Amino acid sequence: MFGSVLSAVILGVDAHKVMVEADISSGLPGFSIVGCTSVQGKEVQERVRTALRSAGYFLPPKRITVNLAPAALKKTGAGFDLPVAAAVLCAAGYIPPQALKDVLVLGELGLDGKVRRVSGVLPILLLAKEMKCRACIVPAWNRQEGDYTKNMKVIGIENLSQLIAFCKEGRVPEQKIYHKEKDDKEETLDFSDIRGQALAKRGALLCAAGFHNFLMTGPPGSGKTMVARRIPGILPEMTEEEKMEVIKIQSIAGILGESGAFSGKRPFRSPHHTLTLPALTGGGRIPRPGEVTLAHRGVLFLDELAEIQRTVLEALRQPLEEKRIVISRMSGDYCFPADFLFVAAMNSCPCGGYPDMNRCSCSQAQIDRYRNRISQPVLERIDLCAEVSRVEWGELYERDDSPGESRRMKEQVECARRMQRKRYEGSLIQFNSQLTGKETKKFCRMTDGAQKLLEDSYQRLRLSVRVCHRIVKVSRTCADLEGSRLIEEKHLREALFFRGVDQGDWKA
Ligand SMILES: [Zn+2]
Structure with a gap:
């Protein structure tokens, strides 16, 4: 008998689809998991077997093989416990094969059959949405991450029995609120x-x-x-x-x-x-x-x-x-x-x-x-x-x-931000600090006085070209804060003042 359940794994910041397949056939009784490292397989197997027994489900004395496909994909975390348990239950005939079709399952199991929280749920939910899954079953603790995915049915479960109840009767357990929206008004630093x-x-x-x-x-x-x-x-x-x-x-x-x-x-x-x-x-x-x-x-x-x-x-x-x-x-x-x-x-x-x-x-x-x-x-x-x-x-x-x-400083920042957005429209630049040397010339126009001051400083302070560009970029921000289109002398002076690390005793 065969059962398969959809799951996923996080590598880096991306979610990857994993198919969990279980097969129960006659032969020497045993439980093996392939498609991951043997140590990992052993751990998952022990947790799943014990959790199933705690929940009152006994596996037939037959040969159980679970495959995590594709095998080439690295498997991390303990999020495969629940899909493995579901696939095995499916193969053993405890849950109907159609119940988990197009449903993504994710979660770690405790030995008592409780479902434990896992990390990386949100990117997986987004992947499920992309794959047009019908629903996602995740640990109850993680359920609220589903709030960030629109139009995705996310069901949080607390233990194996709730999973089985859902598969058999479509019963969705009561969805508890684990995390309250933090009211952090008080702790705003000013x-x-x-x-x-x-x-x-x-x-x-x-x-x-x-x-x-x-x-x-x-x-x-x-x-x-x-x-x-x-x-x-x-x-x-x-x-x-x-x-x-x-x-x-x-x-x-x-x-x-x-x-x-x-x-x-x-x-x-x-x-x-x-x-x-x-x-x-x-x-x-x-x-x-x-x-x-x-x-x-x-x-x-x-x-x-x-x-x-x-x-x-x-x-x-x-x-x-x-x-x-x-x-x-x-x-x-x-x-x-x-x-x-x-x-x-x-x-x-x-x-x-x-x-x-x-x-x-x-x-x-x-x-x-x-x-x-x-x-x-x-x-x-x-x-x-x-x-x-x-x-x-x-x-x-x-x-x-x-x-x-x-609040006042933020308003000034937003104003400078608008100037930058307008100036760099159509380019990939967001902020003045991202300008390259060439772009500095193009976008940082200055008054004659400022130009003269820059030249003087360059000679007198023996600035490197790189430092010079940096000063111009900062002076551009000074000008943006004042809503000035051109960089004026005072803006450049301020930027020179904040140069700091290259000054005097700094051997930079
Ligand atoms: Zn000292």
Whole structure:
């Protein structure tokens, strides 16, 4: 007797169809699963056999063979337990063969027959929609991911008995709400919480308006992290398509529905500086998304930049350049999206006191060595650099008379965004920061005065061509914030001011 059930697997960020076939024939009693690694097959078999017994279904003492097709496809995760159980039940005659026709099944089984949550449900539901499936059966915990797929019937089940009841009588179990929409109004971070720091705030505004990577230097406790955390709040709203990309990644990472997960806002990731290479880029035998991918369409904030291992920092190069990361494994190359705004912070010297010479006791050599830890290619990708100083006493206790600062900043960002959208209409460019050298010439028109200033600075400061382009791009954002068509002298001056990393003692 034969039974087959449709399922799917996630590789990278894509879902792939898998057909689960079960055959029960006379012969020496046994249960074997082929089409995956033997260890995996053994695990699935043990879980399915025990879960079926717990639910009161005994398998005939016959030869049971399960095949996960296509065999060449890598199988990951434990999501095949439920489809295997369903296919076996079908082959054993417990459920009618027509019941699961064009129905996609996904879920892990506990030994007690309960259905456990799995990750990557949303991309699989979207695949099912593409394949015109009639319905999808998923773990109850994951059911709400179906809210993001329109016109797809998604049924959450909690245990094997509910699956059987559905197949036999079409009975849909009560659909529980596992995740309430998070009301995160209270925890919205606002720039008005930060005292003083006009420079860092201005940097953050430019960073958000033109999607410029941003580095803040300054003593510990000066509020660099506070500034960084508030940047996602002033970034322009995501498009529906972008939102979907973010939710899909969170589904694959298994964090959708958990606290801190998707709320319609841009992601903010701030891994600790001790993070490892696989944690940053994505890792595992079959790679899972890393921090660069979890920050896709949002902000990746790296504090204590100089303390991060060099090899880890070097790995940022590819995502910063290509907006994606490719991880090579024996089983093939896995490509993850990684288009994020890079925000970093570091002390100005090992002790954190510099440039206040009363507090800093580091030698110039120590300071240089400290700064040189950050690799050149990463520094080259940073458009804006702001020195964040300790808050002055006067600023600390000044009256808070500007609530809603983030809202005002966001309005400015949206305005700059409109200017950019109009200017780059018909091209692939979204933000000023994406301009290439050639495009900089084409799109960044400036007044004669600004042109002259740029030329002077180029000669006087011995700027490299690359740095020069970067300054022009930032000045373009300064002009966009004012709604100015041409880049004027003052815009260029501001961009020169935020150049930072190439200035004076920075040997970049
Ligand atoms: Zn120092």
